[in-house]
Amino acid sequence: MSVERYNPREMEPRWQKVWDDAQSFAASNDDPREPYYVLEMFPYPSGRIHMGHVRNYAMGDVVARYHRARGKNVLHPMGWDAFGLPAENAAIERKTHPGTWTRQNIAAMKTQLKSMGLSLDWTREIATCEPDYYQHQQALFIDMLAAGLITRKKSKVNWDPVDMTVLANEQVIDGKGWRSGAPVEQRELTQWFFKISDYAEELLSGLDGLTDWPEKVRTMQRNWIGKSEGLRLLFELLPAQTTAATSIEVFSTRPDTIFGASFLALSPDHKLTSELAANNPALTEFVAECHRLGTATEVLEKAEKKGVFTGLYVKHPVIEGATLPVYVANFVLMDYGTGAVFGCPAHDQRDLDFARKYDLPVLPVVLPPDGDAASFAVADEAFTDAGTIYNSQFLDGLSIDDAKRQAADYFAARSVDGKPQGKVEINYRLRDWGISRQRYWGCPIPVIHCEVCGTIPVAKKDLPVVLPEDVSFDKPGNALDHHPTWKHVNCHQCGGPATRETDTMDTFVDSSWYFARFTAPQAPTPTIPAVANAWLPVDQYIGGVEHAILHLLYSRFFTRAMKATGHVNIDEPFKGLFTQGMVTHETYKSPKGDWVAPTDIVLESQGEVRTARHLQSGEPITIGSIEKMSKSKKNVVDPDEIVAAYGADTARWFMLSDSPPERDIQWTEAGVEGASRFQQRVWRLVGETIALIGQSKSTVRENDDAEGLALRKIVHRAVQQVADDIEGLRFNRAVAQIYELTNALVRSAGIAGAAPATRLDALEQGVERLIQLIAPMMPHLAETCWEALGKTGLVADALWPEVDPAMLVDDSVTLPIQVNGKRRGEIVVPKGTPSAEVEQLVLSLEAIARMLDGKPPKKIVIVPDRIVNVVV
């Protein structure tokens, strides 16, 4: 019979409407079934979805639909990370309001997402730019402020003097603002901070429990938190006229090398530096030079180690009569440790570079295991490995770790300025999270500055603090600050004049708790704790690895802060995390060297050689490297065009096939064609099966012949393995299993012309289950087939097929026979055949006898039901 081609363009919108009308994917907070929360990182509403979104959401949807089929109450919501800079830039360029631009983009992207057929609960949609979201964020802020989790302090920032705003490090390129091109200045600004560093230890130790996270991400967070154990050590200053200070405190993780110390170095931002610079023009100039370098990391990396001698000396803390010069050095960071270090050039590369430049002594105090104490010397490379301490009086002969402890004890017992000279301390690299942004399009910080009452939070009854609509972006800087009236208020405490805080929050705050808001998106409080606790933590979170540190760390902190303020009662927001790879595509270049879009070329192949030429001009095009899809390289493929041409199911299927989900996937036309062909193949199989069944209606479900039983086994095995693979997020393997099952079913249908009724029944049941296996991945096709097969209800509501354990075991097994580890043959034996019997069979094999050549085997290894290895 001939079957009409499956037409996704017609069927996909139809099923989307059916799901919509039935509210198939709306989750109820009162549902008694086991809850399962799957979440994909919500998008920034840039205006269009890209293939990365398609991949991300296709994966999440498979998980969501699978767990629904497993009878769980699945929460699978979607929202918009809707505040941020691009909206303001668009406002400047197009003279539209950021809100208008953002809301238009949301509408457009929502249409696109809907066309993908995702099983999303749209009744819970949230957009962080709407007051009904951010008012609750303001309430959280006020609670956290009251709980002492927020502080206001001065901090050094990258300041763009033209745009009049703070820039993140990555927005500073070669010391210049990425937009304005103006040289970036370092400024001290008073900023609001979340005290994330208070949670450094907890955030670090909590990582050990996150066993369903990629090891890579946990490692990255560990490094970011950067715990180090060391000693705070006081150095006594020799009396000097230039300062009243009597000591300098340094932090060192290597107090074992104290006898190798040859100088002290202060940060340019150390308060003693500032004091000394007041009367020292050379030092003032040096500090200014350091500041001009900015904080951009690549600049700092290349900078030469430089310093200025302060004229001060400190006493060596152990060696009687010895002194060390005090420098200000450009490589000493103020916000780590104490902003001062002692330099031990022999065992630290930076100190060595510095010592060589200023001719300071280099005395080795750690001897390499194979080193000779009399001759060992450090040249251009500091020795930082393990060894034995020497040249160090009472530390001589100790290991590094023992010497650290000895030194710590020694200094703890002595005192300087009435304090212990040394104190063991744990330091973290993690700094407090500065959230102040001089921006309009963000969540207003709910604080007022009153002349009488000081800086105080807005009263909760006065929330939300709403962004004014009538803003102008004509002037650079913060449009909120420029607004003529908005910031002027009366203090709710004293009634006197006050001004609103005009800084808004970092958009990372918005995304640090949206997962909690989804559990009760219309609640009058930020969360309904009982509801949030029932859903959270998110069982499976899926997104890009680019958020491995900031977003995920902030969310982990925020969850703890919400616990401290009574909004949730959990520590970790995301139980399972999965980071998917990027979508890549070939690049194309014209003879002139310009990038050319894939839609503007024609590919040709002769044999295995592929060439390309320009669609319009016909000029030859060079096929270039495979890169992440990006507008600048023009190698993007628009999801809309793919959906229009092939349907959403094809795009989804392709995204799940072939490449392991954590790795990059290359988008190819051939791959899409293949996915589309498979879709048609399934549709044809269903059509053929219906035709076969129609000829011979059977209800017999037993007495299978061998063929029928074999087919049933294949089906049960596939159901089991696809389930295992989806649960393990190995979508590419699940797809491969489905291909195998389909091939088996197609073969079976092909030879089923005069088959007995039981075999047709096995085929029918197999096809039915195939459709269920496909349903999480190609849901529209699955619904169409389900309906065609005459099944009642939606496949989206059907429970996952049961697996009969008896169908997973075989009663006979194929044993490969190896001779000396190389396969020489195989035998088929009943399962559980005793080893002795197997041995007889093996030795009687002609091929084995030939290999033995009449000699007795040295040894026969028999792994029951697995393999036989004959050693000769």
Next chain:
RNA sequence: GCGGGCGUGGUGGAAUGGUAGACACACCGGACUUAAAAUCCGGAGGGGGUAUCCCCGUGCGGGUUCAAGUCCCGCCGCCCGCACCA
């Protein structure tokens, strides 16, 4: 520099220490067709015998084991993250 990951056919990739290359893409051959598309069947790691057999083969070199892509040691290459963190 530190940390993590990876290296398997023409390609993407499979493989609890147990038959390496599942599945797919591309390719080649055949069937159907006036022809093409679509579809179906078949082939295929390399080399040799060209039958039903043998040798080599998972970046390179060693090792453990009856058996190694997988475990251990040492190299090489690529990718990612972090980095003046004392």
